[in-house]
Amino acid sequence: MRNLTKIGGAAAIAAALALTACGGGGTPTGPETAKGQGTGSDLAKLISINEKPAADLEPGGKVTLPLGSIGPDFNGFSNNGNSSDNSAMMAPINPVAVNSGGIGGCWKVDFVGKATPNKDFCESVESKVVDGKQTVTIKVNDKATYNDGTPIDIKAFQNTWNILKSPDAGYDIVSSGAYEFVESVEAGSSDKEIIVKTTQPVYPVDSLFFGLIHPAVNTPAIFNEGFVGEMHPEWMAGPFKVDQYDAAAKTVTMVPNDKWWGTKPVLESVVFRQLETSAQIAAFKNGEIDAMSANTIALYKQLEGTKDSEVRRGQRLFAGGMNINAQKITDVAVREAIFAAVDREALRKVRFNGLNWEEPSSGSMMVLPFSDYYQDNYPVKETGADVAKKVLTDAGYAPNAAGIMEKDGKPAAFKISNFGDDPTTLAFTQTLQKQLQAGGMDVGIDQRASADFGKVIGGRDFDMSVSGYTVGPDSTDAVKQYYDSKVNENGLGDAELDKKIADLASIEDNAERNKAAMEVEKEHMAKYFSMGVVMNGPQISFVRTGLANYGPSLFQSLSQVPDWSTLGWIKK
Template sequence: MRKLNRIGGVAAIAAALALTACGGGGASGPQTAKAEASGGDLSKLISINEKPAADLQQGGKVTLPLGNIGPDFNGFSNNGNSADNTALHRPIDQAGTWGCWDIAFDGKVTPNKDFCESVKNEVKDGKQTITIEVNPKATYNDGTPIDVKAFKNTWNILKSPDAGYDIVSSGNYGFIESVEAGSSDKEVIVKTRQPVYPLDSLFTGLIHPAVNSPQIFNEGFNGNLHPEWMAGPFKIDQYDAAAKTVSLVPNDKWWGQKPVLQNVVFRQLETSAQIAAFKNGEIDAMNANTISLYKQLDGTKDSEIRRGQRLFAGGLNLNAQRITDVNVRKAIFAAVDREAIRKVRFNGLNWEEPSSGSMMLLPFSDYYQDNYPVKETGADAAKKILTDAGYKANANGIMEKDGKPATFKISNFGDDPTTVAVAQTLQKQLQAGGMDVGIDQRASADFGKVVGSREFDLSISGYTVGADATEAVKQYYDSKTNQNKLGDAELDKKIADLTSIEDNAARNKAAMDVEKEHMAKYYSMGVVFNGPQISFVRTGLANYGPSLFRSTSQVPDWTTIGWVKK
């Protein structure tokens, strides 16, 4: 991957190296930093040049790069579920990306009063009633009220993957029994078959009532942003599909706080093009997660560096529909030397972090536990796994079984030298483990299509990380909703049961135990690194930068981003 770095309540897929970053430094490289341990001061992982709106110039323009813009702009669908798509939608569609909830830097959740003025919860006789008072002013750009119809439509689309909608995950929507109007259409009464927690797992994003068929949902957003179905402080002024740019201006129909900026432009740029654009003053920020990027940007006139923690987990994203033998997937996990890859990845950045063993939580979380499923690692350990499964080395030294070699490709995205070096390092480690491994090099712009459509064997990518594991456990490990279709009835029941645990610590412990069991059975996703955020930012840009759980796009509040008065 939502406020918890999610789109509509799910973790957004992210390229492992190309998308987000954090900063520090002198001429010799960024300052030494390391991820905060559990219970540490999370404020050290935030750097946004925070300023009140009164201290900023009214008006002005900000131009920001994205790895890809489109082609599928439906953030609730598998093809549109990317961190870039989230970043694009944040300023123009808060209805679809924030919905009922506002999330602070530390992950604490409160109602987003631009949409939901209050959310009340009552449990009686084992069933739950949630009453939502919708802001009377809340309205889509086309004039459609945001009311019970939007909530009911969101539920109908997201409650099951069997209805023909290409959703990422049904989350807790499957436990909803009804969504009806209360005293008016602006009072929404949600009843569930069993209690569900956390409450913010529901209606984090809302889907316009006009999106009312699988055809519209699955195909209607290809090349079409549908701004009429949005609601946010900005609106689309122009979308140039050929130039891959989207220009925004303040939305005169927005009822909430008015934005400071007069114009926002997003441009699709490969990493190498971003470097030139930033140095020439054409864009106002870019991420520099690798030493090659850092060195090229260091010393750029009128710029500064902002450092924080990247909300990312991944590196090993396996497509089990292509790498079908679980023993090969297990051998991949064993062959990987995660520390060696991190040395390549963070070379020169002076960033330290422990090996992470969870896709769902970062090591500084109080709920975190290490679930990495392989303890014996290295080339010999990988070969032993394959040998025990009936594989033997062929004439070329490749392990094969029944005439079928263990062969696949690593899909790598973007043209940064460090990303290529990481892919090559991983390739060599897997080859040493007896596997025939190639590299499928792709442009950054191909990321959403390739990963969303599952057109890869192994991708160096992962997902955004939230402060609570409840939604992620269903997205990643429920057999009916995870993209690999891996799991079993016993794990599915545990996932269904844990959503009713009200206590945050107990519920997250149950989720982490499911992850541990699933990883040890199926070997589909693994964490090689989390990483820092290193952002080069134009001097004077306020309220922008690493924001932890407040934002995936490094803009914690689109109404307050702007330029400091000179």
């Protein structure tokens, strides 16, 4: 499942694992780390986490990190809770359920995107296909238990399947994913052995049970409404636990979980604070927070030279820029005109100005340009104001007295929702606005606080937003989430495309399956024009000197923390 995220510099902290640390406090390091990588490149250039073994870290200590929003819905499986900020915050306290990024339920992902069983929860996962039927056998860790004492066993797996298998059961799920192809989930030799049978083979196997839902979350009312303002730490399991959630102060404090059976964390506490971008700048400079994203030049310049800090650079796992609500902008001709009016290169110049960053033209919502599976699926090859006006003219629009293209007395008019107070992000939105206005559309800006992001986007209270989604290493889940007519939030698609999506899930060969997914995206974009890919972008993090195992880490972590047990401070 892909998480919603803002385009701006401080939308969410990302995760970290791995290879190198970038220099301290000044200019971003060399050209190789300032360029989006193409197919076959060395992805190690996109990772920077100051990797250290736990033995080199000071026991105890506290790390404080910012988020653009905390809640208000803490159910990451629901549309209202589906945000990168939510996933980042839940990673240390509820990895059994975090269903995107580098860890979730039965699976963990390394920095290049390879999934292996997460043995804290699932010791082994074996798949066999006989006569076209697949059987997946999962051995659950005997010690795996929720904070309230409920065993993580067959009941959790059955509950997860029952909730996620269909969007028609009353649960406000983001996507049914591969669960619609699951025929049964039964106990094997014990409640800790899970036997999953499917109606057709499902690939990749890690698309199943990448996140588990507590058995107590077993009605639409609990699932859809029960997490609004309520974190329910008793239904979690992870190396940390919630010590305090202060809704008024907009902070969540976490401490080591005495019930955790896995590796004990180095830190004695983790604090997440909800802060607007401008407040994050002041907090980092004052030593109140220990890291923040600076993915725009305005942020970078304000943080540059901060005492006891260093810069860590890599690739941001993001695709998007134009998220169109087709339930508000209902005419496909207007949506096509939006795509036609946009100058993506000009927008990227505004967004990346001064950041020493180049990237290929991004054209897929599902994978990044360095992927072997990538292809540019942007549906409009010729763009510009005249092209956009021609699209509208051909659809029966004509300019009114104000020069706005209009049809049957209804102008092509809408607003772009912009989140947060970062000036570069606003400049991006204003540039986009001018491009669309030049194409004959009446376009305003709906300015919102970062804290409103989940509520506005999850509640579909926007016409078009400057936002996008996190990107994973494989497109199989994403193609269904974005383009299946029964699943995507716009309800756009058709039976032919839905069948192609269902069929591709059973293709075992990774390259063949992803090629099929790419063709679906290409066809859907050219028919329905709902998700506009403008950019991917860098992940540039300012980090307190001495913080180890934190920073851009590709697919290993959405929170820039590849392993929460080894996040900590280097011994002095």
